Amino acid sequence: MSRGGAHARPFPYVSYLRVYEPLDAFSDAQQLVILQQRSRGRGLTESMEQEQSLRRAMRPVSDPFPHHEPELVRVTHFPGVNGATAPYYCPNQLAVRTTLAAESLDQSLRGPLIDVLVPEVAREAHQARLDPDTFADSVAKLHTRSATWGVPFAWFALIHEDDLTEVVEDDGRVTTVRVTARIGDCIDRGRRSVAQLAIGAPEMDLLDELTEIVEWLEVFRRDAVVEVDYGPVADRVFPDDSPMDVRLGIESLAEADMMGAAASYRRLASRWIPIRQLARSS
Known part of the structure; x- marks a missing residue:
């Protein structure tokens, strides 16, 4: 865990998916x-x-x-x-x-x-x-993709809760969380999720999003690393089980376990929908 006082609260919440070589x-x-x-x-x-x-x-x-x-x-x-x-x-x-x-x-x-x-x-x-x-x-x-008002669920399919995680704090507030993994692991996880979604939920937008992200990652060298940078939204969700919930939800869809998939989605929705609604608040 690292600390730094140079992080002011930006507006709106922005998260990043980066490739380092x-x-x-x-x-x-x-x-x-x-x-x-x-x-x-x-x-x-x-x-x-x-x-x-x-x-x-x-x-x-x-x-x-x-x-x-x-x-x-x-x-x-x-x-x-x-x-x-x-x-x-x-x-x-x-x-x-x-x-x-x-x-x-x-x-x-x-x-x-x-x-x-x-x-x-x-x-x-x-x-x-x-x-x-x-x-x-x-x-x-x-090398960089960004998203506002939350981390896209497709990004969570690339990372695992056991991956290298850095929590950055300032005066007791989490200013960001960065999760880093080898690009080969991220590509493998993405491909696995694409295959499972193609079987269990071919109509989901998540399938197209993950397919496109995997194709993007394949442009880089295999000794690169991938970072999911939550940005300041981390202060609202950390500690966060979203990578596990996305993985379990996709696995449930592939196994036709609709109750399991629904349970995973409910957990994700309770965590992220309130944040995304901030984009429409006055």
Whole structure:
């Protein structure tokens, strides 16, 4: 369990699914960026990211895109196959992620609101700042996914309650929980869940979500590690049995045990529906 006072409460709740790779998985240019930041503590990186986000949100003219901000890199340490703990790295890829987020917002919103939130002039300026070559590579190998107002159930299918778990606290409040596992284990668990859902509940959206996540994980090297970062929502749910409940629910569906599946869903719903309802609260 670690402690850090650099975590302010963000808004809304955001959780992350990240893939970390060894240094030699990155290009020479990326390795130079990583080596400049590898000694920085995780808490400081989180604070820097939040400060950058607040600066973008407080601009006098609406423009959510980064302007030549330095690429941040997160570092995690995980036991390798030989038992020795080694560093793994996850680039933030903010420029690419904001581009994809704006495209997603454009598909979900219509009318003048999208122009207020993401003005066309801001989009054009952001596109002019992007390097087409590195942008294409980053889209093909995006290291970070995010979700608001709760952790997606598909993410829980990748992790196990026995995986390496870090609880970060500040003044008695849980600021986040990070669960880390080898990518090969996550892929195996995801594939198993996909096979079970294909048998027991082929109509569930969870099947499509898990299938897509497994395909995404398969892009990375097999010596990578995967991290589920709850973010500040952890303070409302930790200790959390969601990985076990998702696993038991999927197993029950595969075995046509509807009572078992319903019981697992009730436990998950009681934990997560109140949090997701916060997105619609005034």
